[in-house]
Amino acid sequence: MKIQQNYKLTTVSATANNNYLWDKLKKRAMSVQELEKIFQHKVDQEIKIEPKDWMPDAYRKTLVRQISQHAHSEIVGMLPEGNWISRAPSLKRKAILLAKVQDEAGHGLYLYSAVETLGTTRNQTIEDLHSGKAKYSSIFNYPTLTWADIGAIGWLVDGAAILNQVMLCRASYGPYARAMVRICKEESFHQRQGFEILLVLSKGSPEQRAMCQDAINRWWWPSLMMFGPKDGESTHSDQSMTWKIKRKSNDELRQQFVDMIVEQAKILNVTLPDPALKWNAERGHYDFGEIDWVEFWNVVKGNGPCNKQRLEARRKAWTEGAWVRDAAAAHAEKRKARQQDKAA
Amino acid sequence: MNQTLINYVLHLADNTLILSQRNSEWCGHGPVLEQDIAITNISLDLIGQARSLYQYAATLQGGNVTEDTLAYLRDERAFKNCLLTELPNGDWGQTILRQFFFSTYQHLLYEKLLNSKDETLAAIAEKSLKEVTYHVRWSSEWVIRLGDGTEESHQRIAKALKELWSYTGEFFIPADYETATANEGTGVEIAALQQPWLNKIQDVLQEATLPMPEAKTYMHTGGKTGIHTENLGYILAEMQHLQRSYPGVEW
Numbered sequence: 001m002k003i004q005q006n007y008k009l010t011t012v013s014a015t016a017n018n019n020y021l022w023d024k025l026k027k028r029a030m031s032v033q034e035l036e037k038i039f040q041h042k043v044d045q046e047i048k049i050e051p052k053d054w055m056p057d058a059y060r061k062t063l064v065r066q067i068s069q070h071a072h073s074e075i076v077g078m079l080p081e082g083n084w085i086s087r088a089p090s091l092k093r094k095a096i097l098l099a100k101v102q103d104e105a106g107h108g109l110y111l112y113s114a115v116e117t118l119g120t121t122r123n124q125t126i127e128d129l130h131s132g133k134a135k136y137s138s139i140f141n142y143p144t145l146t147w148a149d150i151g152a153i154g155w156l157v158d159g160a161a162i163l164n165q166v167m168l169c170r171a172s173y174g175p176y177a178r179a180m181v182r183i184c185k186e187e188s189f190h191q192r193q194g195f196e197i198l199l200v201l202s203k204g205s206p207e208q209r210a211m212c213q214d215a216i217n218r219w220w221w222p223s224l225m226m227f228g229p230k231d232g233e234s235t236h237s238d239q240s241m242t243w244k245i246k247r248k249s250n251d252e253l254r255q256q257f258v259d260m261i262v263e264q265a266k267i268l269n270v271t272l273p274d275p276a277l278k279w280n281a282e283r284g285h286y287d288f289g290e291i292d293w294v295e296f297w298n299v300v301k302g303n304g305p306c307n308k309q310r311l312e313a314r315r316k317a318w319t320e321g322a323w324v325r326d327a328a329a330a331h332a333e334k335r336k337a338r339q340q341d342k343a344a
Numbered sequence: 345m346n347q348t349l350i351n352y353v354l355h356l357a358d359n360t361l362i363l364s365q366r367n368s369e370w371c372g373h374g375p376v377l378e379q380d381i382a383i384t385n386i387s388l389d390l391i392g393q394a395r396s397l398y399q400y401a402a403t404l405q406g407g408n409v410t411e412d413t414l415a416y417l418r419d420e421r422a423f424k425n426c427l428l429t430e431l432p433n434g435d436w437g438q439t440i441l442r443q444f445f446f447s448t449y450q451h452l453l454y455e456k457l458l459n460s461k462d463e464t465l466a467a468i469a470e471k472s473l474k475e476v477t478y479h480v481r482w483s484s485e486w487v488i489r490l491g492d493g494t495e496e497s498h499q500r501i502a503k504a505l506k507e508l509w510s511y512t513g514e515f516f517i518p519a520d521y522e523t524a525t526a527n528e529g530t531g532v533e534i535a536a537l538q539q540p541w542l543n544k545i546q547d548v549l550q551e552a553t554l555p556m557p558e559a560k561t562y563m564h565t566g567g568k569t570g571i572h573t574e575n576l577g578y579i580l581a582e583m584q585h586l587q588r589s590y591p592g593v594e595w
């Protein structure tokens with residue numbers, strides 16, 4: 001907050017101020033329809049929308065909702081995997097997992113910053129998560145029961161996330177797209193480490209192979225659910241496509257995921273728990289069975305196996321960290337005052 | 345096989361692994377995102393150091409010994425870490441102070457280890473020193489922040505000081521393998537580090553407006569020779585669970 005105020009003070013020079021007023025006048029003279037036309041034209045021309053550009057309120061709202069939901073998913077997503085850091089079965093695996101979960105914290109940071117460019121502070125965004133107003137990806141409401149789950153999450157969950165995120169690297173909103181480019185660079189390492197965990201298990205003892213197959217059986221369907229409701233039942237999809245926030249439909253992305261995973265599963269020598277899974281030569285894609293939408297909506301509505309625990313853990317970290325954040329702020333204030341005293 | 349040197353290397357490795365394990369409990373639960381990342385980073389640095397040291401101990405021992413058999417298949421009584429590293433995290437103040445005490449000690453130790461006749465140890469110290477320099481800076485800044493911050497933070501860090509102080513003396517009381525390696529020129533004469541350590545601690549505590557504890561406090565010892573607090577058993581039970589449950593497989 002403080003930084004932003006200083007920034008304003010130093011940048012509003014006389015000429016900047018004139019330009020700003022001129023812009024404002026020009027904008028007032030333009031009707032909303034005209035502004036919207038210019039905006040959509042930019043989007044169609046693949047010109048990125050930047051924080052200071054005019055944008056429709058609904059576009060801003062959609063972005064805040066989507067990016068903050070995405071940020072929360074990164075942060076809540078640290079919990080199921082963090083659950084196995086202390087028990088990782090080798091020093092190498094422990095180090096890799098720590099680095100991976102730490103990456104997710106970094107992703108959360110980039111995304112909270114992107115939300116801030118739209119005028120919503122990080123604290124506000126975080127409070128919306130804690131109050132239950134904001135959502136996060138339902139996948140993280142499933143428990144990590146065995147070490148193989150850490151492999152399955154990397155392979156399937158990060159794998160699904162990557163497809164979505166690669167698409168978002170071209171999102172029309174500049175700060176979001178740029179955050180996604182940074183994130184995508186790290187995500188491929190995430191999927192690879194997950195696949196590698198499973199690959200070792202798949203070549204291991206009978207118990208390890210069973211552990212591997214069991215984890216895949218449990219994470220397969222929830223991973224397919226990550227792409228959201230079917231096209232046509234997804235409330236925000238069409239508008240997001242026109243605004244080029246999204247460029248592929250839920251079902252397109254889901255199909256892409258299935259096609260990719262089926263091939264990789266062959267290398268792991270595992271099965272996917274769907275009897276309807278079959279190559280369709282005519283379509284050039286794999287057919288697959290119907291998602292259990294009752295379960296999907298149940299987890300979205302808060303009845304998943306870990307919804308309560310995940311939110312509790314986040315709230316607890318935040319509440320118990322309050323005195324630390326306060327102390328840091330108080331110390332910074334005192335320091336500043338002391339420095340000003342010295343200067344005076 | 346030089347058992348003394350092996351014990352010394354294991355002692356250094358156990359310190360870093362156990363503290364890394366403790367710090368990693370914060371991952372995903374930190375007070376603010378930036379600090380969640382910072383404490384995880386320290387955890388990562390420490391496990392990196394532990395791996396280099398265990399790998400070295402494994403080559404010294406030969407046979408089928410690996411970094412993982414050393415970390416995962418030894419029992420409580422074989423671990424040689426200082427007691428401070430295994431204490432519970434407590435609140436952020438306690439974690440910070442533990443880190444500050446440890447990193448300051450480790451920094452002095454590694455500076456001396458640079459001159460070790462053992463080239464591998466000297467190289468590990470050199471590589472680690474950059475990281476440890478950062479750990480000292482980060483943790484001392486936090487001690488100052490909490491001491492100087494609010495009434496509550498001051499009280500909390502003062503309480504941590506009371507709780508942790510009696511575990512710091514152990515650093516400077518040499519175990520047999522420390523004395524022997526110091527005499528050989530491979531290890532470090534640890535008692536000589538106590539005064540510089542106290543000086544650094546005093547400087548930072550002063551800036552944090554915290555009182556320097558009594559020099560003559562009773563100090564807990566035993567970790568270096570495998571007599572631990574009850575905490576270590578639980579740490580190992582959790583950490584070693586998979587290796588113990590599924591012996592002899594790859595992960």
Ligand SMILES: [Fe+2]
Pocket residue numbers: 074103104107183187
């Ligand atoms: Fe991520």
Ligand SMILES: [Fe+2]
Pocket residue numbers: 104158161187190
């Ligand atoms: Fe990821």
